[in-house]
Every structure is written in C-alpha cells, then in structure tokens.
Amino acid sequence: MVEDLAMTFLLLTLQNSLGKFFHLVTRDKDKLSKEDLEAARAEIDKKLNSWKCIQMTIAVIGESGSGKSSFINAVRNVWDETSAAAAKVGVKETTKTITAYSHPRHKNLVYYDLPGVNTPSYPKNTYLDQIKVDDYDYFLLLSEGRFSEIDCWLADELVTRKKVFYFVRTKIDQDIRNNSRQKMSRVETLQEIREDLRKYLEAHPGFANTPPEIFLISNHNPFDFDFAKLNQKMIHDAPSSKRNALIATMEAFSLTNIQRKAMKLRGEVPFMALYYHLCRFYKDMFTFSGCEADQENVKQYLREKLESFRSQLGVDDKSTKALKEICGVVLEDLQTDRCETSALLASSDEVLQNFLDLSKVTYYAKAVPVLGALMVYMPEILFTKRILRKLIDICVYEAELLHRKVSEVLTEND
Ligand SMILES: Nc1nc2c(ncn2[C@@H]2O[C@H](COP(=O)(O)OP(=O)(O)OP(=O)(O)O)[C@@H](O)[C@H]2O)c(=O)[nH]1
Numbered sequence: 001m002v003e004d005l006a007m008t009f010l011l012l013t014l015q016n017s018l019g020k021f022f023h024l025v026t027r028d029k030d031k032l033s034k035e036d037l038e039a040a041r042a043e044i045d046k047k048l049n050s051w052k053c054i055q056m057t058i059a060v061i062g063e064s065g066s067g068k069s070s071f072i073n074a075v076r077n078v079w080d081e082t083s084a085a086a087a088k089v090g091v092k093e094t095t096k097t098i099t100a101y102s103h104p105r106h107k108n109l110v111y112y113d114l115p116g117v118n119t120p121s122y123p124k125n126t127y128l129d130q131i132k133v134d135d136y137d138y139f140l141l142l143s144e145g146r147f148s149e150i151d152c153w154l155a156d157e158l159v160t161r162k163k164v165f166y167f168v169r170t171k172i173d174q175d176i177r178n179n180s181r182q183k184m185s186r187v188e189t190l191q192e193i194r195e196d197l198r199k200y201l202e203a204h205p206g207f208a209n210t211p212p213e214i215f216l217i218s219n220h221n222p223f224d225f226d227f228a229k230l231n232q233k234m235i236h237d238a239p240s241s242k243r244n245a246l247i248a249t250m251e252a253f254s255l256t257n258i259q260r261k262a263m264k265l266r267g268e269v270p271f272m273a274l275y276y277h278l279c280r281f282y283k284d285m286f287t288f289s290g291c292e293a294d295q296e297n298v299k300q301y302l303r304e305k306l307e308s309f310r311s312q313l314g315v316d317d318k319s320t321k322a323l324k325e326i327c328g329v330v331l332e333d334l335q336t337d338r339c340e341t342s343a344l345l346a347s348s349d350e351v352l353q354n355f356l357d358l359s360k361v362t363y364y365a366k367a368v369p370v371l372g373a374l375m376v377y378m379p380e381i382l383f384t385k386r387i388l389r390k391l392i393d394i395c396v397y398e399a400e401l402l403h404r405k406v407s408e409v410l411t412e413n414d
C-alpha cells in the first residue's frame with residue numbers, strides 16, 4: 001500500500017513534465033529529416049550499386065551428424081571427401097573447430113562449418129558464445145529426421161536474437177529410402193516432411209508472422225530436391241538483403257540524422273537522470289543496499305545508457321562493423337590518441353571508473369531520513385545529468401568523426 005502510494009506520487013509528478021517533453025521531441029523530429037535523408041539514400045544507393053560484391057558470412061549450424069560439413073562440400077562441388085579441400089565428414093562427432101569455406105564461383109559467399117551443438121566441447125549453454133553468433137549474416141539451420149529439442153532451442157535462440165535463417169532438412173534421400181519400405185512414394189514422403197515442419201512452424205509463436213523458408217535436400221544428391229533452390233537463394237537474395245541492411249546503416253548515419261538524434265538525446269537527459277534517481281530513492285525507502293552496491297548499480301545504469309546512445313548514434317560495434325564493410329572506415333583508427341572512447345567505456349570497467357573519478361563523483365550514504373535524502377539526491381541527479389551528457393557528447397563526436405571520414409572516402413571514390 002505504502003509502495004503504491006509512493007509510486008503514484010512519483011508518476012503524477014513526472015507525468016506533466018514528460019507529456020510536454022514528448023510533445024517537444026515529436027515536433028522537432030517532424031521538423032528535421034526527410035529531404036536530407038532522401039538525398040542520402042539516393043547517394044548511398046548509387047555507391048552501393050556499383051559494388052561487385054558484398055561479403056556474406058553464412059553459418060551452417062545444427063546438431064552433430066546433421067550433415068553440415070557434407071553440405072559445405074556439396075555446395076562447393078567437392079566430391080572426394082578425403083581430399084585436402086574437403087570439410088571432414090564422419091559418422092561420429094567430426095568437426096571440432098570453426099572453418100571458413102568460400103563458394104568456388106561466388107567468392108563473396110563464405111560458409112562457416114561449425115561444430116555440432118550440444119557436444120562435450122560445445123555444450124548448449126555456451127555454444128552460441130563459443131561460435132560467436134553475432135559474427136554471421138545468415139544461418140542455415142540443418143536438421144535430420146524429426147525436429148529435435150535442440151533444433152527447437154536453436155531456432156528459438158535465432159528468432160530471439162533476430163537472426164535471418166533458413167530451415168534445411170538434410171538426408172531426404174534416406175527418408176525416401178526408408179519410407180519406400182512402407183510403400184510410400186517419393187512425393188508422399190516429401191509432402192509428409194513438409195507438412196510436419198509446417199505444423200511445427202505454425203504452432204510456434206516466434207514464427208507466426210514470418211515463418212522461415214524450408215528447404216529439403218540431400219547432400220549426396222545436390223541435383224535433386226531443393227538443393228539448387230537453396231543455392232540460388234544464397235547467391236541472389238542473401239547479398240541483396242544484406243545490401244539493404246547496409247543501406248539502412250548508412251541512412252542512419254547522415255549528418256542530419258546524427259544531429260537530430262543528438263538533440264533528442266540531450267533533451268531527454270534531465271528526465272533520464274531524474275527518473276533513475278527517483279527509482280533509487282523509492283527503492284532506498286525500503287532497502288539499504290550500501291554504498292558499494294550502489295556504485296555498481298550506477299555504473300551498470302551508465303553502461304546500459306551508453307550502449308543505447310552508441311547504438312542510436314551508429315557508433316556501436318554492429319554499425320561500425322557495417323561501415324568498415326561498406327567503405328573500409330574503422331572508427332578505432334580515427335581516434336588512436338583518445339583513451340576515453342565509447343567502446344572502451346562500454347567494455348572496460350577500469351576506463352569507466354577513471355572516467356567517473358575524473359568527473360569527481362561523490363556517492364552519498366543513504367541512512368538519512370526521507371526529506372534529508374531528497375537534499376542528498378539533488379547533487380547526484382545533477383552529477384548523473386552531467387555524466388549522461390558527457391557520454392552523449394563522446395558518441396556524437398565519434399559519429400561526426402565517422403561521418404566526415406565516410407564522406408571523404410565516398411568523394412575519393414567518385
Ligand atoms: N544419406 C545421406 N547422408 C548424409 C547426408 N548428409 C550427410 N550425410 C552423412 O551423415 C554423416 C554426418 O555428416 P557430417 O557432414 O559429418 O555431419 P556434421 O553435421 O558435419 O557433423 P559434426 O561435424 O559432427 O557436427 C556422414 O556419414 C555423412 O555422409 C545426406 O544428405 N544424405
């Protein structure tokens with residue numbers, strides 16, 4: 001009851017000012033952008049159209065024995081599985097390390113042969129970190145036989161992480177052979193398998209809107225079934241959809257966009273700081289967590305905010321990686337003399353701590369009565385505001401630095 005009353009009070013106080021604030025932000029957003037962005041899009045489109053190739057990294061993923069290495073050999077027309085060029089194939093757990101293989105004719109397609117999921121060296125709970133799941137553009141999720149619990153888990157993880165992937169059902173030749181013993185025709189078997197997968201997808205909430213495409217293949221007979229269709233899909237569709245993703249990155253990167261986002265973020269800072277400390281204050285009325293725990297909480301909060309600023313201003317790891325691919329511009333190379341980069345602040349506790357120390361932070365104990373606590377919180381709110389602004393400034397600086405360099409590179413290439 002006391003908690004509800006306190007929260008209602010805080011929300012009512014915030015409501016009025018937040019309403020005015022959001023009105024302001026929305027109005028400003030409409031006023032800026034549009035034409036400038038359109039011009040940027042046309043320019044980027046022109047540059048990217050002249051590209052011969054955009055490298056696509058395709059992870060071939062699935063349980064051990066599902067046919068990942070065999071698929072990689074088949075797609076590269078490597079038929080002698082004992083040759084040095086072949087990805088090693090076997091009936092027991094075979095692939096132990098991640099290996100990249102280029103498509104023989106389309107060098108921009110690079111397939112990664114991954115170890116099987118849920119094996120002693122690659123247990124399920126560490127698998128996605130071990131294979132560096134964020135390093136790939138596309139996933140082919142290979143499975144044999146019925147959909148297993150691990151297949152479902154992998155599919156769920158890929159959906160949650162918003163990865164693009166296709167279902168590839170291998171060893172179709174084997175299924176047809178097996179079913180022929182029960183007098184089932186090839187067509188009936190294929191129908192049954194498709195139906196089984198379709199039912200699974202329909203029942204799965206993660207796939208309700210955009211179910212991934214399904215391909216039924218045999219690695220031993222790539223001239224039959226959906227093998228050629230899958231190959232074509234990778235050659236044509238995948239690079240073009242990556243190209244669209246890159247265009248989106250560049251669009252987000254126009255100077256107008258950077259300035260608009262910076263203005264919006266700076267305007268939000270007082271509310272972010274106030275809201276955070278009101279929540280702390282509210283929590284402190286009922287708990288006492290101690291100064292050190294509180295310092296950690298503040299740092300964690302600042303880290304989360306920094307990640308959000310980085311991603312909104314296009315200087316996060318994913319966006320900088322995309323820019324590197326588009327025009328070879330590397331953010332770290334542009335600021336080798338700076339020790340407080342957004343990437344370092346986000347990844348190193350020491351750098352963040354130094355940054356806060358330099359900003360003369362003072363953490364106050366909270367064993368004071370409620371009204372006294374309010375007085376104590378004021379300097380902290382001001383401090384948080386200052387730090388958040390500084391973090392935004394760092395990200396804006398980096399975004400503008402990147403923007404200048406990218407424009408330079410694009411002009412040079414004209
Ligand atoms: N009949 C048939 N057998 C296949 C097919 N694909 C793979 N195999 C066989 O399945 C076994 C396992 O194939 P691999 O390609 O080594 O499987 P993997 O997924 O790479 O396994 P790990 O490396 O252990 O993760 C081998 O004996 C292959 O010959 C297929 O489409 N049809």
Ligand SMILES: [Mg+2]
Pocket residue numbers: 068069070088089094095113114115
């Ligand atoms: Mg293998």
